[in-house]
Amino acid sequence: MRTAVVNLGCIVSGDWRQPLASGDTILMQDGLIESVGTADAAALASCDVVVDAAGATAMPGLIDSHVHITFGDYTPRQKTVGYLESYLHGGVTTAISASEVHVPGRPSDPVGVKALAIAAQRCFAQYRPGGMRVWAGSVILEPGLTEADFAELAAAGVWLAKAGFGAFADPLDYTPLVAMARKHGMITTLHTGGASIPGSSPIDGEHVLAIDPHVSFHINGGPVAMPDAHFERVVAESQVALQLCTAGNLRTALLCTRQAIAHDQFDRLLIATDTPTGSGIMPLGMFYTITHLSSLLDLPPEMVIGAATGNNARVYGRSSGYLRPGRDADLILVDAPLGGTQDSALGALRHGDPVAVGAVFSDGVPRFVGRSRNTPAPTRPIRVAENRLPRDFSAAAH
Structure with missing residues (x-):
């Protein structure tokens, strides 16, 4: 055509x-x-x-690098069918899974998390809701995963790994698993901010620096933000991508953007939504954040659009953007x-x-x-x- x-x-x-x-x-x-x-x-x-x-x-087309997909165009978190196609009507042509943590009764053992990631990757390999590309299958890092497991996942086509939703009481215990995932060519992501699930601990800038993922998920809060003083350290002392999410803290999104510009690190700034979550379904979430950064910080909108398109494509190795x-x-x-x-x-x-x-x-x-x-x-x-x-x-x- x-x-x-x-x-x-x-x-x-x-x-x-x-x-x-x-x-x-x-x-x-x-x-x-x-x-x-x-x-x-x-x-x-x-x-x-x-x-x-x-x-x-x-x-x-916008690339939303933080979408909580499950299977099909359905979210059990908000009990809604067709939300991905609705996001396409908000200009989002690519959705990248933030891991399939919202699958009801999701497994937490090594066999189960591997199976979940591979199944999601396979299900969305050809399925295009409304024409949207969905990159699915992000293995949730849990205790017990070994080097051989990451080799198996990579061979099966899984290239995303998520830290922060596993059963580790101390966030620093994610460090060796993130290193293993990196070794096998995976893009590694880390929940950042307040505790993600009952029993887990908050993840702040010190943890981000020590764990060293590719992407600090919702660095502005998911939805609770880390301490203000940690933003400059993550920007200045690492190369971690700084993902801003609509469902997070707007004040710290502005703070992080200012720090990225001050340190000439706008290349690392990513825009995403972190939805569907308790914040709801947000078909225009990407444009909301673009509008907020442009109008409130007086930034050229064509520059900010790059954080929602080309920057995401480069960090995640995609051909769109x-x-x-x-x-x-x-x-x-x-x-x-x-x-x-x-x-x-x-x-x-x-x-x-x-x-x-x-x-x-x-x-x-x-x-x-x-x-x-x-x-x-x-x-x-x-x-x-x-x-x-x-x-x-x-x-x-x-």
Whole structure:
């Protein structure tokens, strides 16, 4: 399938250091971005679908690196079906599992946690709710796991490991297991903040430095934050990625962002949601945090978008997250919301308003075009201009 998006008013690249790309057209073919910039009439004539952005903004699909999936598009925590597809209508084209801890009666023995991780990885390998990519299967680190277990998991395709929800009374006991997981090529993540489950201990900056995971999960609190003084130490004394979550503490999210910028470590800042949890289901959670950081810290929104797209892609080794040739063709069209005071998506974010999501593409396929069911309508008439396929790409009714 070959798809084009034309008449773009702005292209946000996903790279916060060079956040804007020139041009007004994006071509996609066979699931990958073919070109970003311009296209001639012959190239457009060869497309199966042409979407007219009418001056709206293109950006990479959002990557939520902290989603509590279970099996299927269902969350037992909130007893809701279809929440992942709803997140897609919030511009999220990729969800990365924060481990399958919400599976009812989840196992805690080594055989059980291995089986759970492998089963989740397998179940979502081809399952794409609403067209979303879901990277599932994060082994929950529990007492008794050995080097051989991590080798087995890696051979089975599991590449995520989660510390902080296991039965360790002392968080430092996670250290050797995190090192084993790293040795076998896994991205390691660590619950940070107040105690995660009854019987466990809070995990603060001292623990983060000692355990040394790839990612400090919800460093701003999940939902309870660690002491303020620990933020600068984690930023200055480690290379741990700093994941900010919508379901955490907004004040410390701002604090952590300031520290990252002060130490020239914005590359390590990630935006995620940490949902579904007790905080609920948040289809627009990623955009909420982008809006908060941009408007409250007076940061360019195109820079902040990089923390929700390219930074996540780089830390987790994913091929989406950037609007560049050869990358996964996962992108969204956003605009100023109808009735707002701003005339562009970036202007709305800086102003503190939500954006309107007018189209979502994953694998180069339009998942809907026109209007998200979760956002205000776009100001501009984003539409399918040409369609040579027997499919309807219009958005579902609100």
